[in-house]
Amino acid sequence: MxxxxxxxxxxxxxxxxxxxxxxxxxxxxxxxxxxxxxxxxxxxxxxxxxxxxxxxxxxxxxxxxxxxxxxxxxxxxxxxxxxxxxxxxxxxxxxxxxxxxxxxxxxxxxxxxxxxxxxxxxxxxxxxxxxxxxxxxxxxxxxxxxxxxxxxxxxxxGRLSLGLLAGLSDRQLSLALAAIHERPQEPWSLQSLAQVACMSRAAFTERFRDVMGVPPGEYLTRWRIGVSTRLLREGMSVKQVSSRAGYTSPSTFTRAFTALMGASPREWLKQGAA
Incomplete structure (x- = not known):
């Protein structure tokens, strides 16, 4: 693709x-x-x-x-x-x-x-x-x-050449981005993402921040929560979603979701229905 x-x-x-x-x-x-x-x-x-x-x-x-x-x-x-x-x-x-x-x-x-x-x-x-x-x-x-x-x-x-588009066009960063996008459920760390990108941890962190505008950890969290919103809309339970989105437990997922979205998964769904 x-x-x-x-x-x-x-x-x-x-x-x-x-x-x-x-x-x-x-x-x-x-x-x-x-x-x-x-x-x-x-x-x-x-x-x-x-x-x-x-x-x-x-x-x-x-x-x-x-x-x-x-x-x-x-x-x-x-x-x-x-x-x-x-x-x-x-x-x-x-x-x-x-x-x-x-x-x-x-x-x-x-x-x-x-x-x-x-x-x-x-x-x-x-x-x-x-x-x-x-x-x-x-x-x-x-x-x-x-x-x-x-x-x-x-x-x-060429007018869309920054941020994610630039990251996807970067030979090494695109490897890490593809891994995050395709396998958000894996227990990614800075070290493991840097290895996927064939870079040192320090070099990967610096280039990712420069190109993408956010640290790797923040991007990973945002991507996982984005995946979770789609799964929640599809009717999956919080427990199922937490696993599919890469969180070790429903409570850990709920805390991350609430911090980013301003409401718990169930509250967020109710707000959307309203």
């Missing part, structure tokens, strides 16, 4: 369309730590006002993606209208997801410059204007496909 397929597959996300039509007002989006937003502007003008006061004014068909759901306001001036298709993008372990973390705060692309994505956009907009049964599910899936294509485009252009 190529690196990008591995990255997107393991850091999977889901799109949920929440608006499709003519827009002539304003809407505020507040960072919630769970979802990002994808805005497809079919017709402008539209202003995207960010929390720092910066404004992205869009007057031609464009895509704007806030992967971590940074606070922003979508606004159309009085007397004008725009055509928008908007979706919430939910990463499986929230905006702490490594893929969400390596993407820019706001990705802005003109649709006219998105070579190779024309067929997906045509199908997406055609379905958006239809009333056939299953339209909402199809739109959600097409948004998933569109985002994967956008991420591939950014990856191939």
């Amino acid at each position: 190529d690196k990008l397929s591995s990255l997107v597959g393991r850091h999977s996300f889901n799109a949920r369309i929440f608006y499709n039509g003519t827009f002539c007002n304003a809407n505020q989006f507040t960072e919630n730590g769970v979802s990002g937003q994808l805005h497809l502007v079919r017709q402008g003008p539209v202003d995207f006002i960010n929390a720092d006061g910066s404004v992205v004014s869009v007057s031609e068909p464009s895509l704007l993606f806030y992967p971590r759901g940074d606070t922003h306001r979508v606004e159309v001036q009085p007397g004008q209208t725009a055509s928008l298709l908007c979706a919430h993008i939910v990463f499986h372990d929230g905006v702490a997801n490594p893929l969400a973390r390596v993407l820019p705060q706001c990705l802005v692309l003109r649709l006219s410059e998105m070579g190779g994505l024309g067929a997906t956009l045509d199908l997406l907009f055609s379905e958006a204007g239809a009333t056939a049964p299953g339209r909402e599910v199809i739109l959600d899936r097409l948004c998933d496909v569109l985002l994967i294509q956008v991420i591939r485009r950014e990856f191939e252009s």
Whole structure:
């Protein structure tokens, strides 16, 4: 499997369309730590006002993606209208997801410059204007496909070259990352991960921190908790999940989960259901 397929597959996300039509007002989006937003502007003008006061004014068909759901306001001036298709993008372990973390705060692309994505956009907009049964599910899936294509485009252009992407491109670090991703249940230590990467412990720790932006132990914990959130959603018990995620006991797992997520596994599931 190529690196990008591995990255997107393991850091999977889901799109949920929440608006499709003519827009002539304003809407505020507040960072919630769970979802990002994808805005497809079919017709402008539209202003995207960010929390720092910066404004992205869009007057031609464009895509704007806030992967971590940074606070922003979508606004159309009085007397004008725009055509928008908007979706919430939910990463499986929230905006702490490594893929969400390596993407820019706001990705802005003109649709006219998105070579190779024309067929997906045509199908997406055609379905958006239809009333056939299953339209909402199809739109959600097409948004998933569109985002994967956008991420591939950014990856191939070299704009996504830091953090996890850089780690996956590093000949030695990629060995350790693959081991963590594929076998999180193993009792990894700094020494054992360094051996996998064919490096000394000190050199591995320093390069991992420099490239990935976090120490190896923190990344391992975040990955394991990310795996555990998916397993919990699938209905596994805390005991089963603790073993699959690499923890020696349910109590150890619960402490690690609570420290990172701010709630115990059972409380977190209840919050999600609510």
